[in-house]
Amino acid sequence: MPGSFDVKLEETVYLPDPSVREQSWIGDYDTEYQRFLRDPDGFWEGIADELDWFRKWDHVKKWNPPYAEWFTNAQLNITHNCLDRHVKDGRRNKVALIWRGEKEGEERVLTYRQLHRQVMRFASALKKMGIEKGDTVCLYMPLVPEHIVALLACARIGAVHNIVYGGFGAGALNSRIRDSGAKLVITSDVGYRRGKRVALKAIVDEAVVNAPTVEKIIVLRRSDPGPELFSEMEVDFYEVLESGDETCEATVMDAEDPLFILYTSGTTGQPKGIVHTCGGYMVGAYYTTKYVFDMKEKDVHWCTADPGWITGHSYIVYGPLSVGATVLITETVPDYPDPGIFWRIIEDFGVTIFYTAPTAIRMFMRVGEEWPDKYNLDSLRVIGSVGEPLNPEAFEWYYRVIGKNRCPILDTWWQTETGMHMITTMVGEPMKPGFAGRPIPGVVADVVDAKGNPVEPGTGGLLVIKEPWPSQMRAVNNDDARYRAYWETINGYYTAGDLAVKDEDGYIMILGRSDDIIIVSGHNIGTAEVESALVSHEAVAEAAVVGLPDPVKGQMVKAFVILVDGHTPTEKLKSDLIYHVRMGIGPIAMPSAIDFVESLPKTRSGKIMRRVLKAQELGMDPGDLSTLEE
Numbered sequence: 001m002p003g004s005f006d007v008k009l010e011e012t013v014y015l016p017d018p019s020v021r022e023q024s025w026i027g028d029y030d031t032e033y034q035r036f037l038r039d040p041d042g043f044w045e046g047i048a049d050e051l052d053w054f055r056k057w058d059h060v061k062k063w064n065p066p067y068a069e070w071f072t073n074a075q076l077n078i079t080h081n082c083l084d085r086h087v088k089d090g091r092r093n094k095v096a097l098i099w100r101g102e103k104e105g106e107e108r109v110l111t112y113r114q115l116h117r118q119v120m121r122f123a124s125a126l127k128k129m130g131i132e133k134g135d136t137v138c139l140y141m142p143l144v145p146e147h148i149v150a151l152l153a154c155a156r157i158g159a160v161h162n163i164v165y166g167g168f169g170a171g172a173l174n175s176r177i178r179d180s181g182a183k184l185v186i187t188s189d190v191g192y193r194r195g196k197r198v199a200l201k202a203i204v205d206e207a208v209v210n211a212p213t214v215e216k217i218i219v220l221r222r223s224d225p226g227p228e229l230f231s232e233m234e235v236d237f238y239e240v241l242e243s244g245d246e247t248c249e250a251t252v253m254d255a256e257d258p259l260f261i262l263y264t265s266g267t268t269g270q271p272k273g274i275v276h277t278c279g280g281y282m283v284g285a286y287y288t289t290k291y292v293f294d295m296k297e298k299d300v301h302w303c304t305a306d307p308g309w310i311t312g313h314s315y316i317v318y319g320p321l322s323v324g325a326t327v328l329i330t331e332t333v334p335d336y337p338d339p340g341i342f343w344r345i346i347e348d349f350g351v352t353i354f355y356t357a358p359t360a361i362r363m364f365m366r367v368g369e370e371w372p373d374k375y376n377l378d379s380l381r382v383i384g385s386v387g388e389p390l391n392p393e394a395f396e397w398y399y400r401v402i403g404k405n406r407c408p409i410l411d412t413w414w415q416t417e418t419g420m421h422m423i424t425t426m427v428g429e430p431m432k433p434g435f436a437g438r439p440i441p442g443v444v445a446d447v448v449d450a451k452g453n454p455v456e457p458g459t460g461g462l463l464v465i466k467e468p469w470p471s472q473m474r475a476v477n478n479d480d481a482r483y484r485a486y487w488e489t490i491n492g493y494y495t496a497g498d499l500a501v502k503d504e505d506g507y508i509m510i511l512g513r514s515d516d517i518i519i520v521s522g523h524n525i526g527t528a529e530v531e532s533a534l535v536s537h538e539a540v541a542e543a544a545v546v547g548l549p550d551p552v553k554g555q556m557v558k559a560f561v562i563l564v565d566g567h568t569p570t571e572k573l574k575s576d577l578i579y580h581v582r583m584g585i586g587p588i589a590m591p592s593a594i595d596f597v598e599s600l601p602k603t604r605s606g607k608i609m610r611r612v613l614k615a616q617e618l619g620m621d622p623g624d625l626s627t628l629e630e
């Protein structure tokens, strides 16, 4: 466990127009934060009261560390809040979902009424198939409306969904099906990616061998002609849908009943099945969607993640639908058929809130401003980032080129385990590139040393959450020891596994995972910090840094660098870059070696797998590669 270490902080402040704050749901951050601190339970109760419950709670929370209960004895169904509530409140003809395929003109639109109907029908059909409350259903699907219908149908009847991202292979899918004990798998024959078919069902066929809990497989047939469904295990998606009744009452769920299991995309160790429950998760997803994104009824929200990640659960599905906005989903990737596709979609559909990942933003920077400049991005109001640190250069580019110096940027720090945004700069507050921001009202976060003592501003340490929050994970499926480790490692705080540093104003900069720390001559260096320094050089498009053993310093820094088109990889450039890092962070962080490369190994969620680079350097086994993007 690393202790504390010094970080050189340089700050630029971007001040949003005062109208942003005036028109926001959150209003003044400090006022709201203080209101939360004075009465945490009252604060959360106020949020929960904005939603519909079949029965209200006896207690807002019960905290028996490390086990939490939120909204004890309350009863609800999250789909009632995402669908019935809007249909009932006169939003029935409002567009809930817009799907855009890869091909121009391939579009589908579902109103809240239509989505509600389809979810009820599918839910009723699942019941008829024998799926009961508490059963686990695994979804392995492309990003099409049927995916959203299927997952909401599970939630409607209290089946626990376990969504596995369609990019995972058969081995990863099999271990997730087995660990979650899924009774049913819902899949599709194919997905479409970069104009090519991705065979999903073929992977399911392989993954269900040695998965004895699986009784049935529902197959959405998209290709024409579709595949024959052979064994008695397989059924057609639309046949199932048609067998359902027109209505299906939402099953009454206890606030603490599980809603879903989601396996983390961690870069080390076995995947963990993170369990989220109905009540607290709903409140957390709703609250942050409304108050962090500042989502209004008129908004068209586009989160470019996949439902297979927590970002998709909270900010494609449950958050925006519980708020009642219009959600855009698409199968497109950022650079196909050309790197203008995202900006074209924003213009076409009038997207107002756009949420993506730094890796995509840096790719866009590399290909140049001429792509976004071809399109009208005036509809955008709020733009966000998630998944890894948004380095200052990427912030500046995103702010200027996409946000037109007008849209607040939300650099949102959170995790699969937290279920909701935890640290960011709320809309209307001064933004500091490189810093995610302060904990949002409702969250108590800090940077501490290995013993749990808060460190001074400018001193790096471990990021912890000190108080429970409604959408905290309730368990690691089948592994209580791993669950407890989150809370029992440092002084009873929730340990996020990230390194961070605070400034005098309490803004938090995320430095990278604590397992990615490099210790050089006794100094701890965050890989993300060195990478950010490298990327701030005009010749560098992307960088990854690993620690390699060094007989004198303990570890040395080795960097892998992708150059911006037009720059030549020379020895001179290597020394320039080393000098650049020396000037930026200090001599301890200077890379001892730099390799110029064409690409970097990444997880499918876009995180650089430094472990793979390291293993390559050391001629060692890179370990589990199930999360590696091809």
Ligand code: WT7
Pocket (backbone or CB within 6 Å): 264, 265, 266, 310, 311, 385, 386, 387, 388, 389, 390, 411, 412, 413, 414, 415, 416, 417, 436, 496, 497, 498, 510, 512, 513, 605
């Ligand atoms: C880890 C969680 C939360 C959805 C996406 C990933 C890193 C996430 C940020 C950010 C710096 C970030 C952290 C965290 N991370 N957001 N804004 N700035 N780092 O979910 O797969 O559970 O990964 O992603 O290291 O611990 P996840």
